[in-house]
Amino acid sequence: MDRWQAMRVFVKVAETGGFAEAARKLYMSPPAVTRAIAALEETIGARLLIRTTRSVKLTDAGQRYLADCQRILADLAEAEAAAAGSYATPGGTLVVTAPVLFGQMHVMPIVMDYLSQHPSVTVQTLFLDRITNLIEEGMDVAIRIGRLPDSELNAIRVGTMRRVVCASPTYLAAHGEPLTPAELADHRVIANVSAWPSLEWRFGRERKTSVSIHPRLICNLNEATISAALEGWGLARVLSYQVDATVRDGRLRILLAEFEEEPLPVHVVHAGGHGPSAKIRSFVDFAVERLRASPIFGGS
Known part of the structure; x- marks a missing residue:
């Protein structure tokens, strides 16, 4: 078995x-897989896998070798795809990731229209x-809301997104409207820990004003x-696209707009x-x- 195939076998054993x-x-027999791994370990001179009766685990050397194999095989697949002409005609499976609500509301229509124009592509x-x-997670394209860390990824800015405080007219009629961030202390607040795990909300273009919420x-x-904000339970802080429709139809109102942070970039x-x-x-x-x-x- 050649080295490339042995590497493919090793990666598949590690992944499964x-x-x-x-x-x-791999449509191989188990003994053939075992022989391929043994030969690879002998060639390298290091143990890559720890086998038990119930599981297979990577050694430290195996973890390092796995990352190298995945990179090498990806480069090989890329070269083969280029030679076969896939860089000229879209085809194959494309994996696209985005935040849940944004994906459902704004990425899915784009995906479906794209598929209509490219019948040889499958999108996950x-x-x-x-x-x-x-x-590391095998994805091709991401839509990201927020400031990006430094990386080797390619990023194209498409716009900005506001972070807004909102409440229902029912809540505001019963409890009044906060006119400054400091007045949030007098209101019922709904916290969203998936978006902002911190219980401190910052305001102002330079984020210099901070308010501890309880x-x-x-x-x-x-x-x-x-949903809780729509039911009139309290004030929520969300991204503007998430409540755009409910603000337009009057079920929610945006508050403290003059105190908002700098909008978040979207790439x-x-x-x-x-x-x-x-x-x-x-x-x-x-x-x-x-x-x-x-x-x-x-705006972009």
Whole structure:
């Protein structure tokens, strides 16, 4: 068995956590998988896997070697795809990630329209309210709301998003409207720990004003936070796109607008490698154009 195939076998064993499962996915016999790993360990001169009756675990050397194998095999697949012409015609599976609500509301329409134009592409969406690692988690494109850390990823800015405080007219009629951030202490507050785990809200373009909140209702989902605000329970802090429709129809009102922080940037991010494939390049171009034209943003 050549070195490339042995590396593929090792990666599959590590990813599946077992020889039998790796053999099934590779259409090989379990003994052939075992022989490939043994030969690879002998060639390298290091033990890569610890085998028990119930599981297979990576050694320290195996963990380092796995990362190298994944990178090498990805580069090889990229070279093969380029030679086969996939960099000219979009095709294959594209994995797109975005925050849950934003993905449902604004990325799905883009994805469906893109698929209508590119019948050779399959899109898998992963909408998650956490920052994903595109390379380690096998994703192609992400829509990110917020300031980006330094990285080797390619990022194209498409707009900005406000962080707003809102409440229902019912709540405001019963409890009054806060006119300054300091007055939040006199109000019932709904905290969203998935978006902002800190119980300190900052205000002002330079974020110099901070207010400690003492919520009696703490939610871990954006949807739950917004639902509680709509029911008139208290004030919530959310991203403007999440309540755009309910503000327009009068079910929620935005408060303390003059004290808002600098809007958050929104980017389309991708890991282009030595040059993005046609499926990544075409989707990024499509999404950037659509998002920049969207009225939900405060400008690019």
